Amino acid sequence: MLNRDIYAVVDLETTRTTSETGRIIQIAVAFVQNKKIINQFSTLVNPCEQIPRNITQLTGITQNMVKGAPFFEDVAMTLHAMLQGTIFVAHNVNFDLPFLNAEFERVGLTALKSTALDTVPLSQILWPTAPGYRLVDMTNYLSLEHNHPHQADSDALATGELLIAILKRAEGLPMITLQALADLPLVLPRDTKTVFEKALAKNQAEPQPLPSHLQVIDSLALRRFSEPAPLVTGKATSYPAKKAAKEQLYGKTLAYREQQAKLMNAIYTHYTEAELSETPGETAFVAEAPTGMGKTLAYLLPYAYLADEQRKQVVVAVPTITLQQQVTETINTTLKDILPFEVRGASLKGRTHYLNLQSFKRALRVDEGSTSLQFIKAQILVWLTETLTGDFDELNLINPQVDFMAKLAQPANNPAGSPYYGHEFSERQHVLAQNAQFLVVNHAYLAEYAAELGDSIDTPYLIIDEAQNLPNAVLEQSRHQLPFQVWLTRVQNATNLVLRDNEPSIGIILNRLVGGQQLKSRFLQSLEALSSELPKLQVAFYRRFLLNGHTPATEGHYEVELPISDLAQFWVDQTHRLQSMRQAVRDLADSLDYLLAQFSNTKNAFSLSERQHLADFRRLLESIAKYEQRLTTFQQDLVDFPDASVFWLTENQNHDNSNLKLSGGLLHTLDFFKDKVYPHFMPPTVIGATLFTSTKSGYLYDRLNIDRETVFARRYPEVFDFAHQAELVMVENAPSPTDGGYVSYLAKQLVQLTTTVQENTLVLFNSLETIQQVYNHMQSNQTWQQGNMTLLAQGMTGTRSKIMKRMANESHLVVLGANSFWEGIDLPGDQLRLVVIARLPFDQPNTVLQRAEEAVLMAHGKQPFYQSTLPKAVLRLRQGVGRLIRKPDDFGAVVIYDPRILTKSYGKTLRNMMPDQMPQHVSQDRDVVPELKKFFDQHR
Numbered sequence: 022m023l024n025r026d027i028y029a030v031v032d033l034e035t036t037r038t039t040s041e042t043g044r045i046i047q048i049a050v051a052f053v054q055n056k057k058i059i060n061q062f063s064t065l066v067n068p069c070e071q072i073p074r075n076i077t078q079l080t081g082i083t084q085n086m087v088k089g090a091p092f093f094e095d096v097a098m099t100l101h102a103m104l105q106g107t108i109f110v111a112h113n114v115n116f117d118l119p120f121l122n123a124e125f126e127r128v129g130l131t132a133l134k135s136t137a138l139d140t141v142p143l144s145q146i147l148w149p150t151a152p153g154y155r156l157v158d159m160t161n162y163l164s165l166e167h168n169h170p171h172q173a174d175s176d177a178l179a180t181g182e183l184l185i186a187i188l189k190r191a192e193g194l195p196m197i198t199l200q201a202l203a204d205l206p207l208v209l210p211r212d213t214k215t216v217f218e219k220a221l222a223k224n225q226a227e228p229q230p231l232p233s234h235l236q237v238i239d240s241l242a243l244r245r246f247s248e249p250a251p252l253v254t255g256k257a258t259s260y261p262a263k264k265a266a267k268e269q270l271y272g273k274t275l276a277y278r279e280q281q282a283k284l285m286n287a288i289y290t291h292y293t294e295a296e297l298s299e300t301p302g303e304t305a306f307v308a309e310a311p312t313g314m315g316k317t318l319a320y321l322l323p324y325a326y327l328a329d330e331q332r333k334q335v336v337v338a339v340p341t342i343t344l345q346q347q348v349t350e351t352i353n354t355t356l357k358d359i360l361p362f363e364v365r366g367a368s369l370k371g372r373t374h375y376l377n378l379q380s381f382k383r384a385l386r387v388d389e390g391s392t393s394l395q396f397i398k399a400q401i402l403v404w405l406t407e408t409l410t411g412d413f414d415e416l417n418l419i420n421p422q423v424d425f426m427a428k429l430a431q432p433a434n435n436p437a438g439s440p441y442y443g444h445e446f447s448e449r450q451h452v453l454a455q456n457a458q459f460l461v462v463n464h465a466y467l468a469e470y471a472a473e474l475g476d477s478i479d480t481p482y483l484i485i486d487e488a489q490n491l492p493n494a495v496l497e498q499s500r501h502q503l504p505f506q507v508w509l510t511r512v513q514n515a516t517n518l519v520l521r522d523n524e525p526s527i528g529i530i531l532n533r534l535v536g537g538q539q540l541k542s543r544f545l546q547s548l549e550a551l552s553s554e555l556p557k558l559q560v561a562f563y564r565r566f567l568l569n570g571h572t573p574a575t576e577g578h579y580e581v582e583l584p585i586s587d588l589a590q591f592w593v594d595q596t597h598r599l600q601s602m603r604q605a606v607r608d609l610a611d612s613l614d615y616l617l618a619q620f621s622n623t624k625n626a627f628s629l630s631e632r633q634h635l636a637d638f639r640r641l642l643e644s645i646a647k648y649e650q651r652l653t654t655f656q657q658d659l660v661d662f663p664d665a666s667v668f669w670l671t672e673n674q675n676h677d678n679s680n681l682k683l684s685g686g687l688l689h690t691l692d693f694f695k696d697k698v699y700p701h702f703m704p705p706t707v708i709g710a711t712l713f714t715s716t717k718s719g720y721l722y723d724r725l726n727i728d729r730e731t732v733f734a735r736r737y738p739e740v741f742d743f744a745h746q747a748e749l750v751m752v753e754n755a756p757s758p759t760d761g762g763y764v765s766y767l768a769k770q771l772v773q774l775t776t777t778v779q780e781n782t783l784v785l786f787n788s789l790e791t792i793q794q795v796y797n798h799m800q801s802n803q804t805w806q807q808g809n810m811t812l813l814a815q816g817m818t819g820t821r822s823k824i825m826k827r828m829a830n831e832s833h834l835v836v837l838g839a840n841s842f843w844e845g846i847d848l849p850g851d852q853l854r855l856v857v858i859a860r861l862p863f864d865q866p867n868t869v870l871q872r873a874e875e876a877v878l879m880a881h882g883k884q885p886f887y888q889s890t891l892p893k894a895v896l897r898l899r900q901g902v903g904r905l906i907r908k909p910d911d912f913g914a915v916v917i918y919d920p921r922i923l924t925k926s927y928g929k930t931l932r933n934m935m936p937d938q939m940p941q942h943v944s945q946d947r948d949v950v951p952e953l954k955k956f957f958d959q960h961r
Contacts, residue, residue, distance in 0.1 A: 028053040028138075029107035030184055032176040033117050034080050036068050040123035044068035045093055046082055048121075049173035050103065051181035053110075056188055058181050062103060063174035065090035078809075080171045097128045104133055108212075112156045112180045114139040115210050137211040140183050142396070146202075147190045149400035150407075150415050153826070159183055191220040194406065195231055195242040199224055201385065201402050206632075208392040235406060239382060239440040243405050246449050249365070249456045258361055260289050260326045274359050280737050281315045284308055288706060289323035291733055292482070301699035302726045307734040309712045311936075312903055314740050316708060317348055320484050321356050321459070324706075325364050327482060328458040334481040336460045336474055336702065338467040340490040341845060342370075342414050348486070349461045366459040368412075369450060371466055373430045376401065376411040378441035380431045388621040390635030394425055401429075411446025424643040464494035467698065475701020483702035485725075487709045489896055490844075492690045492724040499658065499666075500686030501651045505559045508648040512555065515641050516548045518634075527638045530631055534619045543612045550605040551645070554598050559681055561598075565591055566670055567681075580869040583668040583685075585659065592656055599652065606649040613642050655685050662687055669869040688873050695726040711899040715930050720892035743939035746912045747905060748956055750942045750949055755918045758860040764791065767859055767918060768798030770946060774916070775835045776808040777950050778957060780854035781828060783846075785901050786839040787860050789816045795859070796837055810835055815842065828852050844900040849907035854957070856905045858917040861931070862897035863890060891927050895934050902935060912960040914953055918946075 030051040037043030049063040065082070067090045077083055111117035114137050122132035144154050151162045156179055160167035165182045169175035191199075199221040207214055231237065236245050261267045267285075268277050291306045298304040310316035324335045339345050345368055352366030385398060397418055408415055413426060432447075439445075454460050460474070460481075467474070468491075475481065485491055518527045519541055531537035531544075566583055583591075592599070620627070620635060627635075658666050668685035687693070699705065707725060713736060714720045722729045741747075755770075756763050775782050786792050796814040799805050805812070813824050814837040821841050828834055829852050836842070843862065846853075864871060875885035905913045922928045923943060932941060944952060 026054065027059075027107045028110050028181075028184060029104050029135075030110045030177050030181040031104075031117050031121065032111065032173040032180060033120055034076075034082060034171070034173045035120060036070060036072055036076055038116070040120045043120075044070055045120070045124060046072060046076075046087055047080070047173040048096070048100065049175075049177035050100075051177040052107070053181050053184055056185045058178065058185075061174075061178065062100070063177070064096055066096065067092050081169070082172070093124055094128045097125060097130055101125060101130050101133075104135065107135060109133060109135040109137040110140060110180065110184055111137075112140045112176070112183070114213075118211075136215070137213075138184075138216060139210040139213045140180055140187060142209050142213055143187045143191075143216060144183065145417075145419065146396070146399045147187060147403055149404045149417065151417055153417070156180060156183070187216065188220075191216050192223055194220065194224075194403065195235060195237070196221065196224045196228065197237055197240060198242045198402050198406060201240070202399055205385070205395050205399055205402075206388055207395050207399055209396075238378075238444060241378065241382060241402075241405060243378075243444065244407055244409055246409060246444070248452055252365060252456045252458065253363060254329050254332050254458075260323065262286055262289070270359055270361075272359065274355070275318075278315055278740075280310075280740060281319045284310055284314070284316065284319040284735070284737060285323045287733075287735055288320060289326065292323075292327055292703070295733065297704050298731060300728075301695045303728045303731040304704040305707055305727045305732050306704070307707045307712065307721070307727065307732055309736040310708055310710060311737060311739045312710050312741070312907065313909065314737060316710070317351055317486070318355065320486070320706060320708060321348075321352060322360075324482060324484065325356060325360055325458065329362055329364075333479065333703070334458055334460060335484065336462060336467070336481050337484045337486060338462050338464050338491070339486045340464050340494065342463060344486070345370075345461050345463050346414075349459075352459050352461070364459070365453075365457040366461055367450065367453040367457040368410075368461045369454055369466060370412065370414075370463070371469070372432065372447055373427055374412055374414060375430055375446040375450065376405075376413065377430055377432055377447070378411075378445055379439045381429050382441075384429060386621060387617050388632070389425075389617060389639055390620065390627075390632035391639070392633070392636075393420065394422070394636065397421060397425070408446075410450065422640065424640070424647070464491045465498050467491075468495045468498065468693075471698040471701050481702055483699075483705040485705055485707050488707040488725060489709050489712055489721065491694075495690055495693060496687050499662075501654055501684070503648055503651045503655070503683040505555065505562075505681050505683070508645065509552070509555045509559075511641055511645050511648075512548055512551045515638065515645065516545065516552065518638055518641070519544045519548070527634060530620070530627065530635060531616075533627075534616070534623065536615075536619070540612060540616060540619075543608065547605040547608040547612065551602060554602050554605075558595060558598055558602075561591075561595060562670060562681060562683065563672075567672060579672050581670045581672075582869050582873060583670060585663055585666070585668075588668055589659055589663075592659070602649060602652075606646050609642050610646060613639060655683065658685060658687070665689060665691055665693065667870065667873045684869075688870065689877060690724055690726065691877070692726060699726070710903060711896055713934075714892035714895040715934065720888065720896075723888070739937050741906050741909060741911070741936075743906065743936045747936070748914050748940045748942060749902070749935060750914060750916045750944050750952060751920075751922055752916065752918050752946050752949060753920055753923050753943050754945050755920050757921070758919055764794045765798055768795050768802065770918065770949070771795070771835065771857065772799055772802045772805045772808075774857070774950055774953065775810050775855075776804060778855060778953050779810070779833060780913075780957060781832060781848075781852055782835045782855040782857060783828075783842065783848075783853055783904060784835065784837045784857040784859055785843055785862075786837060787862055787865075789839055791859070792837045792839055793817060799835075809833055813837070815839055842904075843897055844903075846904050847907055848904070849911055853904060854913040855953070856901065856913070856915045858898070858901060858915065858919065861894055861917075861919045861921055862901065863894045891930065895931060898931055899934055906936075914956055916949060916953070 030053060032049050033045050034047040035043045035045050045066045046068050047065050050061065051058050052060040065087050067087045069092065072082065072084055072087070109118055118133065118137055126132055141154055144151065144159050148162065152158060156176055157167060157170045160179045160183065163183070163186055165179055165186070167175060167179035199217055202217045203221050234245055235242050261270050264277060264282065267282055271277065287308070288306060295304060310319060327333070328335050337348055339348055349366045349368045352364060357364050381401060400416065400418065404416060519531070520528060522528045522532070528541065531541045534540070567581055617639070655668065665687050666685060667688040668683070671682040671684065672680060707727065712721050719729050722732065756766055771784060792814050796812065796817055799812055810833045812835050813819065813827065815821060815824065818824070824836055825846065828836060828848055832851065874889060878885045878888055902915050905915060922931050935941065942952065
């Protein structure tokens with residue numbers, strides 16, 4: 022930064038988000054020079070209109086506060102003069118600068134034509150692993166002072182401090198990284214890219230030595246990786262079985278917990294004293310350990326001693342990437358700090374999680390035409406200077422494209438010939454794994470790589486955490502859908518883009534490339550082959566499987582299961598057609614590679630609009646290829662799992678064969694774990710907070726292929742005081758969820774309940790369709806509109822992660838969620854006080870999957886409802902209720918509006934599996950609100 026450069030960091034608070042309808046209510050400027058804040062300006066502004074309630078809630082600025090403030094006309098001249106000759110900076114500059122210029126022009130002043138920078142994309146590139154990029158996120162992440170978020174004076178000062186951090190960070194990057202950033206066809210708001218260009222110029226004028234923690238390999242600056250020293254094992258002292266021994270081990274780091282200690286001892290005793298079977302699935306250790314017990318440490322500590330004594334590794338399988346990170350961190354911090362011997366944990370993920378350096382270097386040379394992809398490359402260039410793992414999960418990318426990220430993870434054809442050989446991140450992880458007692462994986466990784474894990478580390482121990490999720494992980498990983506009409510439409514769209522010679526089109530781009538006409542012919546030939554064969558394949562499916570009969574329609578469509586033997590013969594009969602389609606997809610990929618190479622070589626010849634059209638065309642071709650890969654997957658599943666797979670066709674209720682969908686995958690896990698997983702490990706430890714579905718049910722054992730005759734099972738009592746911390750209210754006079762008026766009824770109940778109680782609420786549903794209906798009813802309710810609660814709905818107002826972030830940071834929220842909201846959510850304290858179960862979580866009836874699973878169970882002499890349908894619902898309900906109490910000082914209530922929990926014979930099973938000592942009340946709907954208001958008043 023040159024000494025004379027003055028940065029004017031501006032923040033506005035406005036009545037609305039557009040200058041056409043909104044007015045400024047506060048302006049603040051922080052002036053930065055030489056990486057210091059040298060001056061400030063701030064004033065409230067009288068907007069001459071009413072400030073909306075939501076703006077007052079957000080900013081704290083009231084009508085009374087601006088009543089005596091100057092009008093914009095009074096401060097415009099002074100402000101305009103202040104900003105002349107400065108570099109305009111804002112956190113989202115394309116809001117603040119146009120809005121301010123519109124106000125200047127409204128009062129007769131000229132618009133500012135300043136150089137302008139945006140701190141949002143700069144933050145995203147320079148701190149690619151930050152948890153969020155709102156101003157409050159960045160100030161928290163960088164420990165910058167930010168006293169009053171959403172007030173312009175505080176926001177401007179905080180953005181000024183952020184700008185200083187940005188300039189220092191940019192200038193501290195290696196020259197080779199800055200050069201790569203400058204070379205990228207990077208499209209950033211206004212003049213934002215000049216930050217990197219200035220940093221590069223300064224570095225070139227005053228070259229800085231490469232920091233010792235970095236190295237440059239083939240023009241990429243990377244964080245150095247040092248191979249860890251070999252792990253020294255066999256140093257463990259005797260296992261601390263007694264309370265006094267554990268307390269001595271914990272010191273001041275951990276508190277002794279009685280139930281946790283009992284679980285620790287039970288695990289250690291089982292694997293040292295029990296006679297363990299070598300038959301897969303026998304002599305497993307199963308423990309249901311409730312939330313708050315500390316089950317992670319409860320299994321890690323005894324296994325650390327077992328691993329050290331027996332010179333074996335321990336594989337820990339958990340359901341989610343987040344939990345994988347947490348368990349690995351617990352091993353390498355908490356466990357490491359208390360044990361008298363060395364312990365290490367390494368996290369292992371599939372290849373697609375890790376950046377491949379050679380593939381990334383190749384991607385840097387390719388201009389895909391996409392501004393978003395170039396932005397991701399910029400983030401990765403900076404990330405390489407700090408990451409030791411190369412794990413994509415470290416990055417906070419905005420809408421990353423799956424296909425592009427898969428390409429960046431793709432290993433080179435000749436890895437030994439790559440300059441990055443020996444430095445690739447996937448290789449680093451396996452080096453770490455070889456020198457660790459604990460290998461932490463997710464459920465999907467365990468299912469896919471069990472043989473590799475077991476064979477490479479000599480029959481390791483196995484812990485399956487939250488084991489109730491493992492069968493579903495296996496099934497979901499195997500299931501795919503192929504909508505023929507969507508596939509064909511994309512082929513036709515691609516054809517039209519190539520044929521069209523007027524703007525905008527790929528045809529125009531091809532006309533300007535060397536060899537473009539020949540390339541156009543190659544594209545058209547491949548696309549025409551697909552356009553010809555796809556409808557024929559669709560018709561063949563229809564004639565072979567659907568023409569002569571239909572099953573009852575489910576929600577407007579028909580599902581027809583395909584007999585395995587008939588489908589196998591169908592694939593044989595269609596061999597020639599499938600080969601032709603496969604070759605056409607391969608030819609499309611080759612043509613696309615050539616197109617991208619020619620486009621990249623023709624620098625600065627195409628507009629931003631043309632670049633974006635190329636990016637759209639590339640994504641279109643990649644989606645076409647993905648559907649062809651699904652066909653191959655279906656054929657492979659038929660070969661690998663003929664007895665455990667199910668395939669079905671779906672068509673519209675009007676028998677329109679142009680809307681066929683082919684679906685398929687594994688139906689059940691019958692013998693899957695016994696054949697594919699357990700043979701490679703010691704008898705497993707199976708653990709979770711909600712494993713059992715009744716006192717007698719063998720559902721868990723059946724799904725996990727565990728021999729119930731030899732299993733060692735323990736169910737530990739709740740550690741929370743549910744008698745005083747929670748209550749369950751079941752509404753006995755609610756209509757059945759199948760009644761036509763149920764949605765309207767539920768919406769009215771929710772409005773009345775939440776606007777009165779005023780607590781963060783999670784409402785759990787079984788379908789997104791019902792969520793949408795309830796959301797619309799609530800939003801149109803007059804009582805709701807007059808209240809101060811905010812309604813969020815999965816699939817409508819944001820993703821699960823965005824909604825979760827808001828629940829963690831905001832109050833007066835009502836969230837409507839399905840599927841993933843039933844489990845894996847940790848929102849203690851005021852983040853969640855009320856859970857509402859809209860409908861008991863039974864699977865949708867009469868689907869192909871449901872019918873096929875029932876047929877399998879009946880063939881084995883079992884009752885489908887009691888052996889599958891009900892146990893699934895019990896687990897789901899227990900998981901939903903488990904979202905509520907997360908800490909010893911927590912409190913909250915659960916309301917169930919499905920009367921079947923009281924009226925049906927299976928309701929007793931559901932009620933009996935609720936947390937021990939949790940008060941259960943049966944109420945009329947009119948009594949729910951006063952009862953809950955009393956509960957919360959007492960606990961407040």
